[in-house]
Amino acid sequence: MSESDGHGGVESDSPQDADVGAAANPEREVPVRDTVDQSAETSSIQESETPKRQDTQPSRSDRVDEKNREGAVRVKRPQARNGRTASVVGTWGRSLGATTVFLFALQIATGLMLMTVYSPSTTTAWSSVWYIQAKMPAGWLVRSLHHFASDAMLIVLAAHLAHFVAIKTYRTRHPLIWCSTLLLLSVTLSLSLTGHMLPWDQEGYWGTKVRVNILARTPEIGDVLQRLVVGGVAFGHLMLTRVYTLHVMILPAIALFLVRLRKTRDKPCVDAGISGNQAGSVGSRDAVQRLRNASMCAIAFALVGGVAWYVCAVRGSYLLDAPADPGASSYPARPEWHTLFLYQWLKYFTGAKMEMIGAIAIPGALAGLWMLLPYWSRILPERAAHRITTVLAGGMVLGVGVLSAIALWSDVDPSDAAIRAIHDKQSAEQPLTTHEEHALRTRSFHERRDRARRLGLRAIALANVNGVPPEGPLALLANDPDTRGPELFAANCATCHRFDGHNGLGNVPKEPADASDLAGYAGRQWIRGLLADPMSDRYFGLMKKSDGEPAHTRMRRWVNEAMDDAADDDTTEALLANFDAVAAYLEDESQRPRRLAHIGTGDVAVTPANPETPPTSSTEIERGRRFFMLTCNECHTYGGEQTGTLKAPEMAGYGSVDWMALMIAEPSHASRYRARGKEHAIMTGFADRLSDRDIRLVAQWIHDSQPVAPTTSTEIIE
Amino acid sequence: MRFAVQRRVFIRSLVRLIQAGMAAAVLIPGFKFLRGATVRQPEPDGDNPTSDGPAPPPSSPYIRVAALSSLSLGQPTRVVVIADRWDAFTHYPSNPIGSVWLIRTEHRAAPSEIEQASHTNITIEEASTEVRCLQTICPHLGCGIDLAVASNSTGVADTDRNGFNCPCHVSDFDGAGRRVSGPSPRDMDQLSCRITAADESGERWVEIQYVEFRTGAPDKRPIA
Ligand code: FES
16 A cells, blocks of 8 residues: 555656755656656646556656666756755655555554444444443554544645645646545545544534534535435434444545545556666665655654553543533533634634635635646746745645634633632723633633533543443433532522532522531531531521521520530530530431442542541440430431420431432421421422432432532542 | 447437436435434424414424522523434433523513403412523524633632623623624524413423524524
């Protein structure tokens, strides 16, 4: 598959020309091209029409070859010395074609391996990619090579085209060589874009959504195109199977055809290469070129492999985002590096008409211009053509670079100090500059980004531990208390409750809280704090009955009486020790300390749920239990039994997931806030608003939460 | 001789005809096959829309999305719309099909409403409650629209900016979903939405008709 022969015969148009093209010559002289090229200069059209003639007369070409070879070398050596750098560009530049083909072969090889595992459907795509990364032997290597080699292929192809421009290949060689290389670049880009969607993760999903919507705007045929790609109206199974077919069958077939086309159009050079093997001096130069090609391929391979190894093995990345969630709002999508410039470019075109111009008309015109380059450049005088082409290419490279840089630059996270300054300014009610507005936006973009990234890590961590359930990978996160808990809390509980002062997701709601703070609920610190001051804002202080009277006053009365009864320091101390013990006992009832495993990003990290708290001794729990039975059991039932008459909530299993689930579903249940048939729960029941599963998820999340210190799922997985 | 030529021409065209027939036999169904089937098939439930918003496709049913009491006044809430969904060969009996923003507002009851309220047994407060329902799909290129809350590192919500914002190409919308700046070609898409009468437990429910619209055009056309 080596391209070494395919790119050897790049020629200057005349010996007097001392620029890049000429300097590139001496390494690999194939004088037969001179004759062809001279005819091409006088009549460009003639050349494009007469490739067959060259092909059918190899014997004549060879003869010319033999005669001219030595002379050509002798004449042109000195020029090479004049332009050594140019010569390096020329000779190594020729290896770019070989490198492209090598990378393509690598893609086919790794792609075939991936095909044996990958399964295109919305429930299995993510899972199979996760499986490749996490479980298949060397799976991460195969997939990351495939991933990064596609990036490398784009870069190498772009360099290849730039080299063609520098040495004027578009003008001197068969037009199809230029055109097919350009087409190969766009096919490679399409391969990259389709490949990006296949894992069916958030990044690929939302990126594709935007791209398909752009595609749908193509005038007239947009609708049909969209339907053909999506396979219906909504993204789903059929879209995956279609994109998969494109990615593994149709686009590679086109790419292979283009590579093949380039080779056949290069026939004379191939012949020269073969005959060169027999003719001494040229044979050795040819071998040198082959060595160069091989080295360049090896360098490219080493770079791709190095990046793959660093990203996956060292940094531990799975190159996989959270499973695609069509119901997710606001995924902060950004295109991949190679289309970043286009994204920035489109920002300058607002309004439907302008966007059409920016997204389709201008890129289309530019593509057409480049596509037809071999034809129009032959009409113009050589110098003018070269100048125009160089300026155009340089301008485009510069433009792409600048646009990409702007896109990256405008997403740079502003410093905390800058954000604080802006917030100060806001609280002083000063108007913000557009720059500051932008900083705020960028910050919230980064917050969303971080959250999205954590979800991805979380999904992978969960899959690593439990595998993917049959419903598909979305169920991983949907059934994960640490992910769903805070979301459900923010949406349902945070209208009244707080979690360590915020709504569970880190934001403080506008309306003030009017119920307890549930971070670390039923944990030792939480109970102990409650016994110290039931009417603090953390506990019952904010709660009001429907008549506006403070609620839970009986608990306060009891605590006050108990403290008053403790006449001297000793009894006070004993009482406080009993409070500690009962807190330890109730924490035990809630089964908090027994829950151990928190799932990290990688393997299961088994850490105690409350690493800060010293382990409670069973004697202390027992002491707490006795105190509870003697004192608290008067009002609080235990297993339905109580010693007194006033009725307060059941304490058997208090704070456990089951206890909380019933409390959330039915706060006025007989074993919760209901006495003598009278409901006195302030909280509204969620039995008919949340599913049982969601109720348990929230309960589980609160149950697992750490005392006081801000604990969200997001931090646990870090 | 002439007969032979005619024969050859005839045979050749016969061969062409057979070839064309076979090609058509593959290509015509092939094209239909590739166009794919439309897969959305919701059951109409015969309700009449009573609220504002565009006329949705007649078949789109009202879907219950939230309890009115779970919406706090003026604070947009995002809810996931759960409904019956088909994805090619998979039938999900209840599955997220998208999400919407709900904004509960209260307006001063107009005399006619007080009048109306006195006839029926709904309270004036009930009569004056309104819920606005907005698509989360950005009319620009289809990203998800979020609240324009820029929270700082201390976790305090920035309460001054109460509109919406799309993170993809920075389209800004005000609290009612009207376009403020950015590339979005139109306001956020409003969906028709109604509030049910109170059920036995005294709860009133918000129901919406879920429709998605084509992106990138100034006019709002539902995706069929
Ligand atoms: S998709 Fe919302 S601004 Fe572009």
